[in-house]
Amino acid sequence: MSATERAIASTEAHSAHNYHPLPVVVATADGAWMTDVEGRRFLDMLAGYSALNFGHGNRRLIDAAKAQLERVTLTSRAFHHDRFADFCTQLAELCGMEMVLPMNTGAEAVETAVKTARKWGYQVKGVPPGQAKIVVAANNFHGRTTTIVSFSTDQEARADFGPYTPGFEIVPYGDLTALQAACSANTVAVLLEPIQGEAGVLVPPAGYLAGVRELTRERNVLFIADEIQSGLGRTGRTFACEHEGVVPDMYVLGKALGGGVVPVSAVVSSSEVLGVYRPGEHGSTFGGNPLACAVALEVVAMLRTGELQQRASELGDHLHHELGLLVGGGAVDAVSGRGLWAGVDIAPSHGTGREISEKLMDRGVLVKDTHGSTIRIAPPLVIGKEDLDWGLDRLREVLAGA
Structure with a gap:
């Protein structure tokens, strides 16, 4: 053998x-x-x-990881550490946003985005308690947690994992008319991949993302772009949304943010959106740890040159x-x-x-x-x-x- x-x-x-x-x-x-x-x-x-x-x-990323390994790798968020502020500041600047909420895996970041959108909907938009709705696209792939597979249309990923989390409405990808019809007074967010990866690397019709941006702005709905696969240089721009000149309300990032060295993910948004959190309401022991921040900072530096x-x-x-x-x-x-x-x-x-x-x-x-x-x-x-x-x-x- x-x-x-x-x-x-x-x-x-x-x-x-x-x-x-x-x-x-x-x-x-x-x-x-x-x-x-x-x-x-x-x-x-x-x-x-x-x-x-x-x-x-990648030599730059390996060297950054090695240097940090000799200093400190984990403090938990119970304490500050000397890489965290730079990571949050520089990633926010790369995204043209104000605040960062770091996690570890892509699925964790999507879950964080869902929680954030709901909390924003209740506290800022004024949606009645327990009535928040998020619109997603058919054939999406956002991860494999119980909540995420609840709004998947892939039966292989979904079957036998119920009961499913409510609060999601699925519309055809690329169909602005269907999206408009699905948005109600209780809709807090539209969650989309700018390019659907698992579905076959599908690019939406020209003008679709710009249309989503216009619609969500008109309806006071958050536009959440899952750029876990499409972002950080993959499509020839820092973010795939840039191909239509679109800036969403929230980026969901992962995968390449850790440079293939450590798992790093993040939700990046405005202070109005991420400012809804108070201590104890959401967290992660490893999210934003010193090692992750050191690697991700080097990723941001590499992307900044273009x-x-x-x-x-x-x-x-x-x-x-x-x-x-x-x-x-x-x-x-x-x-x-x-x-x-x-x-x-x-x-x-x-x-x-x-x-x-x-x-x-x-x-x-x-x-x-x-x-x-x-x-x-x-x-x-x-x-x-x-x-x-x-x-x-x-x-x-x-x-x-x-």
Whole structure:
């Protein structure tokens, strides 16, 4: 039995089967490349679902983490620490906002956004107690907690986890008319992904986000943008909302905020919105810990220059041009996405997304399927053009049956 087979067998025996990973066992990684336990190299074209926007082992982020490890890693929020104020200040400035509420995981940040919107609705908007409503989009993915799956339309994520949390209304993604009809006097927020990742990297119709912004402002409703996957450079802008010149009332951030080093998430908004909290009403022992703040501060510093956003824009244009050439040839039905982020819909005659992913793995490229027929492509923003083209060549080979 090989080292790979031993590791997978042990995983199957002792780990809950809540994932269906590709049969590769990674041992080391650097930049856009990973090496498995048997010394085989693979081009990472998934980047941890955008958690690794800055690549594996990014020197600036590793050095920031190492330096902080020697000082202090956790105080809890019972005390102040010397990295917290800078983190909150600089992240708020990057977002063009005023206040930050740090958490750890993306799902925690979404839960925090939900709680914040409800509390704002009761205390500021004047919604009757217990009547707050949040409008969300069909085919969303915001996490997997009990409350979040309560407003999911993915039965695989939702089934057998009831009873479900009330207070949510689901409308079709990209449909402003349906959204307008769903907003009532008790609506406190509209929660959306500017680009739906898990649904297949779906970009909404042009003008949709701007329309959401106008509608929510007219109705005194918070516009919450879940930029956990789409934000922090992935689409060629710091935030995907920027492509329509939109600034929401609240950003929900995660994944790349921790640089692929530690889990870091945050809700970023105005003082009017986040100012509704008082001590004891919400918290997290690890949220905003010194190690997390040190890494996230370096992430913010890297994004402030705009270089990575420009790189994602230029390489993204190249990626989408090359993928667009595959449409109409019989193997690819459609391509969607923006920047260094794409969903490729495989024609059923050429196999499932899982089968294409496995064939790419055999050729040294790692992607992942979603919704049966789609593969997601989201390499680290630091990937070289030559490496990106090498990965695209492997995709062409697989689709051609070579």
